Amino acid sequence: MSVITQPTDLLRQQDPQMADVLAGERQRQGSTLQLIAAENFTSGAVLAALGSALANKYAEGYPGARHHGGCEYADLAERMAVERATALFGAEHANVQPHSGSSAVLAAYAALLRPGDTVLAMGLPFGGHLTHGSPANFSGRWFDFVGYGVDAATGLIDYRQVQELAHAHRPKAIVCGSISYPRHPEYSAFREIADEVGAYLIADAAHPIGLVAGGAAPSPVPYADIVCATTHKVLRGPRGGMILCGSEFAERVDRAVFPFTQGGAQMHTIAAKAVAFGEAATPAxxxxxxxxxxxxxxxxxxxxxxxxxxxxxxxxxxxxxxxxxxxxxxxxxxxxxxxxxxxxxxxxxxxxxxxxxxxxxxxxxxxxxxxxxxxxxxxxxxxxxxxxxxxxxxxxxxxxxxxxxxxxx
CATH class of the missing domain: 3.90.1150.10 (Aspartate Aminotransferase, domain 1)
Known part of the structure; x- marks a missing residue:
């Protein structure tokens, strides 16, 4: 990985207080053990893209259909990110605009659900995310969530319970994914259960998606209708989100991201995502x-x-x-x-x-x-x-x- 310099002389001259903050954070990261499961160190190339001139560009819409002029290079950057993401994960469609994993989940729900629909997801006491039905989150306020859990003896997902709850509540969607489940979900089992009750299957793969990219974890892409993920964590990209899906859901997902849940894309972050996808496609x-x-x-x-x-x-x-x-x-x-x-x-x-x-x-x-x-x-x-x-x-x-x-x- 390339060497990252200290805050620039320009920042030191113009805003020494912020230069001190950035230097302090660099020192903190380099002198303590970073074991937060959702964090990683990006490459120097990813950081360079984040600090690029694309940070200045307003680019509402999608490549070839922007609401602002001067987007020719923004379009190139986003097309590159989409092409690399679909190739990396074997997906038919990718949306790389979500600002975070939660934004990606919100857009997935917006694409498939209506307020009041029932959703089956891992319960928060068992490792479910805030977007899986927390009453403090949009998910718990807008949808009727039912939580499944894990076996008390083994700590593993109880698929019989998932199946029973699905048949009892007939959810519009089933969500598989967790922020603290250290085992691989059985995506095929979730797919079978979803098909039994006519539910959509949404995979929240924010944590394992980097392992999927490196071939160290099974992929949810062949099984889920929509896969939501982050681009940081193990994937080692910038902080942000993405959505993978089949072509039949592409238009619905794109409309759910923009204009329904977000405005202008963060083009510098999208460029950094493209860099990270390129790095993740390597044998290294x-x-x-x-x-x-x-x-x-x-x-x-x-x-x-x-x-x-x-x-x-x-x-x-x-x-x-x-x-x-x-x-x-x-x-x-x-x-x-x-x-x-x-x-x-x-x-x-x-x-x-x-x-x-x-x-x-x-x-x-x-x-x-x-x-x-x-x-x-x-x-x-x-x-x-x-x-x-x-x-x-x-x-x-x-x-x-x-x-x-x-x-x-």
Missing amino acids: FATYAHRVVANARTLAEALEERGFAITTGGTDTHLITADPAPLGLDGPTARGMLAAAGIVLDTCALPYGDGRGIRLGTAAVTTQGMGEAQMAEIAGLFAGALRGDAAKTRTDVAELTREFPPYGA
Whole structure:
């Protein structure tokens, strides 16, 4: 990965306060362990596209049908992103304009549903996303969500329950996807259930889509009517969303994105998405994606040896969810102690648990070049931090990140 320079002299001269903020964030990212499952380090090329002149361009509409003039290069950038996305994922159509994963889900619902329709999705206590029916979110206010869960003993999706709920409630759509389920969904099983009740199948693949791109996870594209995803996380692109679908839904999806749910496209971000799709099509990215999974499995095993209860008994993805209760801690307390030692991660809901656990991922540290030996070392750092030895652990974290800097020396 290319070396990224410090904030430019121009920014330092014009706005030294913001230059300090950006320098501080660079220092934070480079001196602490980034284990938030939804984060990663983009390449220098992606960052260059984000900071390009396309940031200035207003481009409402789609290539060849814009509401503003001067879009010839914006059109080229978006066509390039669409062509690369469809080739990468084997989809008939891609919309690369959604500003986020939530925006992509909103557009998918707008394309297929009407307010008041019933939707079956993973319940929030089991790892469902806010857009899967939270009462604080548009999804829970506009649609009638029914939540499915996981088996209490194994932590795995209970497909019999999904089938029973589908037949009982006859949803207009079924959503498969989660923010903290560390196993691969059985897309074929969801497709069969959706067909049994005449429902659309929407795959929210925000987390696994990068693994799909690298051949390290099964693809939802052959099974789902619409696939929603983010372009960051394991995919290692800019923060944003996208939608993949068959040609029969293309026009409905495009209209749902613009003009129904969004205005002007963020053309600099779309250019950066195109760069990321190009990078994800390389053999090097496929190697990376498989290393992400190998690192996650090794880290999960090492954390279990240190006393954590690992949900589902392990992982097939970049995600690990764990309960620190055997160590006498709850998730928020553990997160705070780890943060004090320079280890950054999230909390998450625990299926059938009384509190919250921790959620972490291996995408960013794998981008830094860390391997399975470092995963065992990181588990040891967890142990030191949770023993209350924050100062020493933070020193050890800084030493590890100096050896594996995110953007070169």
